[in-house]
Amino acid sequence: MxxxxxxxxxxxxxxxxxxxxxxxxxxxxxxxxxxxxxxxxxxxxxxxxxxxxxxxxxxxxxxxxxxxxxxxxxxxxxxxNGFTKELEINGVGYKAAVQGKEIVLSLGFSHEIRYPIPAGIEVKCEKPTSISIKGADKQQIGQMAAEIRAFRPPEPYKGKGVKYAGEEILRKEGKKK
Known part of the structure; x- marks a missing residue:
């Protein structure tokens, strides 16, 4: 115990x-x-x-x-000190950008996903394929990162999608002829 x-x-x-x-x-x-x-x-x-x-x-x-x-x-x-959560985006044409008080995500859908940034949280996108979420409330940061990841979780064949930095994706072998 x-x-x-x-x-x-x-x-x-x-x-x-x-x-x-x-x-x-x-x-x-x-x-x-x-x-x-x-x-x-x-x-x-x-x-x-x-x-x-x-x-x-x-x-x-x-x-x-x-x-x-x-x-x-x-x-x-x-x-x-605050807490930070890093997300990585993998996939052709997948990207993220901060516009005003929301994150705009292009994740392969026919439309952009606009996610509002809550008060007290700071979001940065140094590269179009990385998102950094920083703030004081650990629970709120983790919840926001999980919701963004849930829009397009990483798939096991090519690894495309949104994942946490350092997260290992179990890869599957593709179909054989």
């Missing part, structure tokens, strides 16, 4: 963490993030650390312990 919950979360310089009722708020140079903390665990902010501990006699407390600690760590890391 994982014991990630017993490690306290260090608060870096320039980040303020406050706990009011069950709402944990982290403020830093990249913005402000909030998370609701479960009643099943005890969260204490003390001397530059956030400590998540178990509530005795509560079975659900052990289930929420590591998840809550990881959520707190993601809030602190997000407002101090």
């Amino acid at each position: 994982s014991r990630i919950g017993k490690h306290p979360v260090e608060i870096p310089a320039g980040v303020q963490v406050t706990l009011a009722d069950n709402l944990l708020t982290a403020k830093g140079k990249l913005g402000e993030l909030k998370a609701v903390v479960s009643d099943d665990v005890d969260v204490v902010v003390e001397s530059g650390k956030v400590v998540v501990s178990l509530v005795e006699g509560n079975k659900r407390s052990r289930q929420q312990w590591g998840a809550t600690r990881t959520q707190v760590a993601n809030l602190v890391a997000g407002v101090s």
Whole structure:
């Protein structure tokens, strides 16, 4: 069983963490993030650390312990450093571009796909075949990357489609004569 919950979360310089009722708020140079903390665990902010501990006699407390600690760590890391997700586009004529507040994707369909960029997220396309998504909220960045990838997931024969940077595509052998 994982014991990630017993490690306290260090608060870096320039980040303020406050706990009011069950709402944990982290403020830093990249913005402000909030998370609701479960009643099943005890969260204490003390001397530059956030400590998540178990509530005795509560079975659900052990289930929420590591998840809550990881959520707190993601809030602190997000407002101090931020998170980045990279996507690669493979295929003849497949490309992406940022126009205003939306991404325009040409993925082999008869029409362009226009995906609106949510507030608080920065998207760059240095090359027409790469997309870089950056922001403070790890969940929001991962969700956006997954939705863009779902428009044209990579296929196993030629590898065409949208994939995460570094993702290995299992390739299949084509039909033989």
